[in-house]
Each structure stands twice: as C-alpha cells, then as structure tokens.
Amino acid sequence: MPSPSLVWFRDDLRLTDNPALRAALDRDEPIVALYVLDEESDGVRLIGGAARWWLHGSLASLAERLEERGSTLVLRRGKAAEVVPAVAAEVHAGAVFWNRRYGGVEREIDAGIKEKLRNDGVTVASFAANLLYEPWTVRTQADKPYGVYSPFARAVQKHPAPRPPMPEARKVPGFDGRVDGDDLGAWDLLPTKPDWAGGLRETWEPGEPAAKARLKEFLDEDLGDYSTYRDEFAGGATSNLSPRLRWGELSPYQVWHDTIEHRGSGEHAKSAGGFLSELVWREFAWHVTYHSPDIATVNWRxxxxxxxxxxxxxxxxxxxxxxxxxxxxxxxxxxxxxxxxxxxxxxxxxxxxxxxxxxxxxxxxxxxxxxxxxxxxxxxxxxxxxxxxxxxxxxxxxxxxxxxxxxxxxxxxxxxxxxxxxxxxxxxxxxxxxxxxxxxxxxxxxxxxxxxxxxx
CATH class of the missing domain: 1.10.579.10 (DNA Cyclobutane Dipyrimidine Photolyase, subunit A, domain 3)
Structure with a gap:
C-alpha cells in the first residue's frame, strides 16, 4: 500500500518552481494536494476583501491545472494545526511537504505541525520558495539584521546568485483513496451582497497561466521603458506582477532569472537593474518583518x-x-x-x-x-x-x-x-x-x- 505525499499549498499557488511539490514528485508516490483556509488560529491576520476575491480565482485555476495533470486540490477550512495532521492521518501520508512562510504566527504554527507529524513518524520537510534569500542569512558584520536598504542591497550582491527555477510539474499522480474537501464556492470568498468586484474582474485574471503570460509580456514589451516611465502615473511600464508574487503564482526566482535573460545592454540593462532592485526591496520588507513580526501594528522605531x-x-x-x-x-x-x-x-x-x-x-x-x-x-x-x-x-x-x-x-x-x-x-x-x-x-x-x- 503506497504512502502518499501530502503537499500543503499556501502562498505558492503554482506548479512551476514549487520545491515542495517537486519533493513530492521525487518521492514517486501518489500526491494529495491540500489548501487550508485558516481564519481561526490565534494571531492570524484575516485577508481583506480584494485579496479574498483573488484567492478564489487563483485556487480555482490551481485546482483546474492539478486536475489536468492527474490530481485533485483538497480544500479544508479550520485551524491549520488541526487540519494538516488530520488530513495526513486520513490518507496515511508518509511525507508532508510545504514551502516556508516568514510571519511570526505562521512560523509558530508550522513548527508545531512539523513537531506533531514527526512524532507521528511522518517525514516532514519545508523549503525556500518565496524569497530569494532566507531572512536569517543576510546580516550585518555585527550579526544583526539590516535596518537600512542600501547596505542590505549591497550585502545581497555578495551572496550567491539565486538558484535557477525548477521546471513545471507536467504530471501529478493522484491519490486513489477518498479525501473529503470543501467546495470552493462555499467559502464565500467572492463578494455578492453587494458584488463590488466588477472592476477587479475587468482588470485581472488570477492564476498561474495569466501570471506567466504577464511576465513574458512585461519582459518582451515593457522592460526597456521601465527606468524611463516607471514613475509615470498612467504609464504602462510597471510590471503589474505584485499580486502574482504575493499569491505565489510566480516565484521570485522565475522573475529574477527571466529578467536576467532579457537584460540586454545599455538602457535596457539599466531598466532591468532598476526592476530587479524592486525585487530586492520586497526581500528587504520581508527580512524586516521576519525580525519584527508585529510591524502591522507597532512602530518599528x-x-x-x-x-x-x-x-x-x-x-x-x-x-x-x-x-x-x-x-x-x-x-x-x-x-x-x-x-x-x-x-x-x-x-x-x-x-x-x-x-x-x-x-x-x-x-x-x-x-x-x-x-x-x-x-x-x-x-x-x-x-x-x-x-x-x-x-x-x-x-x-x-x-x-x-x-x-x-x-x-x-x-x-x-x-x-x-x-x-x-x-x-x-x-x-x-x-x-x-x-x-x-x-x-x-x-x-x-x-x-x-x-x-x-x-x-
């Protein structure tokens, strides 16, 4: 009887460059893909209305892509510390994989789950997937976290280049056993009374395929103008990739390496460098947050x-x-x-x-x-x-x-x-x-x- 791998998706709603999914594929056992909507754990910040709308679309896209490749996305709602071990026990999982999160509450939840599963004899591993550099790896000579961007950016340049992205999962072997899951529509992520999301639907198409298409479009058509027009309020030079990175429809490794490949020379290279510095600013924000997890409510100074x-x-x-x-x-x-x-x-x-x-x-x-x-x-x-x-x-x-x-x-x-x-x-x-x-x-x-x- 095979012992399936459980892949817990979080802010990494993609099949390309997903180390947790790749680890499960390498194990060569059936895969149970899980997403948990945790609105109950103490300290977890509930996502806002617009983010809920996006999450619905991105999960629907991920579920469709997994089905095309032979698997199913299981949706469960509740405290992650309870849901993840429960699903692992239901399917008799031999291994559980996820990509790391860096918020304070989330780290505590993940550490507790990891300990519980290991005590139950389950193999558990987590991976770096959503930041180019782990927050504990870039520190001052005094071994303290950086509080100023410029020296942080210089320090990053001295680190090894970000790893290349992993290939897309073309086949995801499904689990034959029964696993109950929620219906996405029952989560009421979409606004209905009233439906205020018309502008969002006009503007966006959530999901990994649209994210990849936008990255290609930006690099092919807009990157060369980025430095010149990025500050123009109505300009088309901005990447519009921020929600793609936030929800993990793209990894920063994909964006980084694809940009390097399109870098070229002259003004084009300058624009590429300016754009990559925005990725480093994103890193800096997460590094600061890792060390100051109450940043949304407490003055850093x-x-x-x-x-x-x-x-x-x-x-x-x-x-x-x-x-x-x-x-x-x-x-x-x-x-x-x-x-x-x-x-x-x-x-x-x-x-x-x-x-x-x-x-x-x-x-x-x-x-x-x-x-x-x-x-x-x-x-x-x-x-x-x-x-x-x-x-x-x-x-x-x-x-x-x-x-x-x-x-x-x-x-x-x-x-x-x-x-x-x-x-x-x-x-x-x-x-x-x-x-x-x-x-x-x-x-x-x-x-x-x-x-x-x-x-x-």
Whole structure:
C-alpha cells in the first residue's frame, strides 16, 4: 500500500518552481494536494476583501491545472494545526511537504505541525520558495539584521546568485483513496451582497497561466521603458506582477532569472537593474518583518510611539477612503485602488503621505484600508511601506518629506492622463476644492514630527 505525499499549498499557488511539490514528485508516490483556509488560529491576520476575491480565482485555476495533470486540490477550512495532521492521518501520508512562510504566527504554527507529524513518524520537510534569500542569512558584520536598504542591497550582491527555477510539474499522480474537501464556492470568498468586484474582474485574471503570460509580456514589451516611465502615473511600464508574487503564482526566482535573460545592454540593462532592485526591496520588507513580526501594528522605531496623533477624524478618514479629498492625484489614486485593487506605487506614497501628514491620521488606519482593498496586500510590504512613509519604519523617509500632490502631478502626470481616467472632474472649469490647505497642514505635520525628533 503506497504512502502518499501530502503537499500543503499556501502562498505558492503554482506548479512551476514549487520545491515542495517537486519533493513530492521525487518521492514517486501518489500526491494529495491540500489548501487550508485558516481564519481561526490565534494571531492570524484575516485577508481583506480584494485579496479574498483573488484567492478564489487563483485556487480555482490551481485546482483546474492539478486536475489536468492527474490530481485533485483538497480544500479544508479550520485551524491549520488541526487540519494538516488530520488530513495526513486520513490518507496515511508518509511525507508532508510545504514551502516556508516568514510571519511570526505562521512560523509558530508550522513548527508545531512539523513537531506533531514527526512524532507521528511522518517525514516532514519545508523549503525556500518565496524569497530569494532566507531572512536569517543576510546580516550585518555585527550579526544583526539590516535596518537600512542600501547596505542590505549591497550585502545581497555578495551572496550567491539565486538558484535557477525548477521546471513545471507536467504530471501529478493522484491519490486513489477518498479525501473529503470543501467546495470552493462555499467559502464565500467572492463578494455578492453587494458584488463590488466588477472592476477587479475587468482588470485581472488570477492564476498561474495569466501570471506567466504577464511576465513574458512585461519582459518582451515593457522592460526597456521601465527606468524611463516607471514613475509615470498612467504609464504602462510597471510590471503589474505584485499580486502574482504575493499569491505565489510566480516565484521570485522565475522573475529574477527571466529578467536576467532579457537584460540586454545599455538602457535596457539599466531598466532591468532598476526592476530587479524592486525585487530586492520586497526581500528587504520581508527580512524586516521576519525580525519584527508585529510591524502591522507597532512602530518599528519605538520613539515614534510618542508621536502626538490627534483623535481620529472619522469624516476625514472616510473622505480619503472614498477619494473625495479635493486633491486630484489623491482622489484618482483612491478610486483606482477601489476599482482595480491596485494603485501605482508612487501614487501609493502620495496618498499615504496625504493621510498621515496632511490629515494627521495614524498610518495604521491607512494600512488597514489598503489591506482590505489591495489584491496584492502583502503581510510584509504593506505595513513596511506605510511605516516608511510615516517615518516610523526601517530606512524610513525623512520626517520632513511631505509629498506635495500637486508637485507630483505636474512631474509624473504632466498631461493629466491619470487624473483624466480616474478623477476627470478636476479638469473642468470648477474643480473641487481641497479639504485642507496643503501648506498649512504640512507645517502642522512638521511641528508634530519635531516633537518626536526632539524627544517631545
């Protein structure tokens, strides 16, 4: 009687460059593919509405691809610490494989499962799959984690090049026994009352095939223009790969090596280098989060705890969320976010700066809104980047940097293409008035920051 391998899929919803799946294939036994929707374990951060929509589509795609190759995706809902050992026992698994996660709570859950399974005599192995460098491998000469990007990036360059990606699994031998699983539709990941996901459906097709197609399209058509046009709000030079990486439809190894192959020379090479630096920034965010797992709720720079946040003005917060601030770029960005589930990266910084520094609203409120609205809401990058703008994070923007939305508009949307698409009323004869005075609120923010800077 064969003892099947159990492959526990998490943020790695792909068949290409999936070390856990490859380990199971190498074992040459039937494979049980499992995904667990864990919304019950203590400390697990529940994913937001837009992310739930994406997860549904990506799981549906993965299930279809596994079926084409001879296997089935088993869906279970509950505490992972209970579900994974239970399924392993049901199928009499001889081995359980997964790719590593780096959040604090997730690491604790995985360690507990690994110990339990090994005590039950099951072979267990986990693999590096979703980061180019494990968070404990890049450290300062004093053997401490990095807190500044530039030296981190230089240190990464001294490490061995990322391994090449593994080939796609063309055949996945299925398990003949009975394994009960949930129906994906019963998980209610898709919004219905109301159905607000029309813009997401217009914009995206979740799943590994679409992810691979987008990577190829970007490298073939857009990479050469990346350095020149990446900051243009309406430009087409951005990769749009962030949700693909967040859900693991692509691995960073695939993106890294495919980019190297397309690097070329001259301006093309410069663009490739700039794009690869964004992958390293993503690594940096995860390395910081690994060592500071409470980054979504606690200031990384603890002296920032003394920042004199006023009582939250709920009306101001909602006006910002709805894209009705009277500031063209801010409103355009917030509307793009709601419609498509993403926002141009520079606009993310502008909208975040406006909330934090012009409205003096705690960065955590903005981070939570983005967490709910972004299809690429990433447990490291989202809070890490919000803290960067706030000045409370690692390698933070200097306290005196307050993005001026009008200056940013003139520089990066000089023909108003972005504003015309998302906030066209600002191009009329009587555009909306800003909800606050940008100059006065900038000064107020600098005064508040000075209190922290000088110790209160």
């Amino acid at each position: 603890r002296n920032f705890d003394a920042f004199p946040w006023p009582k939250v003005n709920r009306a101001h917060l909602e006006t910002w969320q709805q894209g009705k601030t009277g500031v063209a770029v801010v409103d355009a960005g917030m509307r793009q976010l709601w419609h498509t589930g993403v926002m141009h990266n520079r606009v993310r910084m502008v909208t975040a700066s406006f909330l934090i520094k012009n409205l003096l609203i705690d960065w955590r409120h903005g981070e939570q809104w983005f967490w709910d609205c972004l299809v690429d809401a990433d447990a490291a990058s989202n809070p890490f980047n919000w803290q960067w703008v706030a000045g409370s994070g690692a390698d933070a923007a200097p306290y005196f940097r307050v993005f001026n939305p009008e200056t940013q508009r003139k520089k990066f949307d000089s023909h108003d293409r972005y504003v015309r698409e998302w906030a066209p009323e600002y191009l009329g004869e009587n555009p909306p008035e800003p909800m606050v005075d940008l100059g006065e609120t900038r000064k107020r923010a600098l005064d508040a920051y000075a209190q922290v800077r000088h110790g209160g």
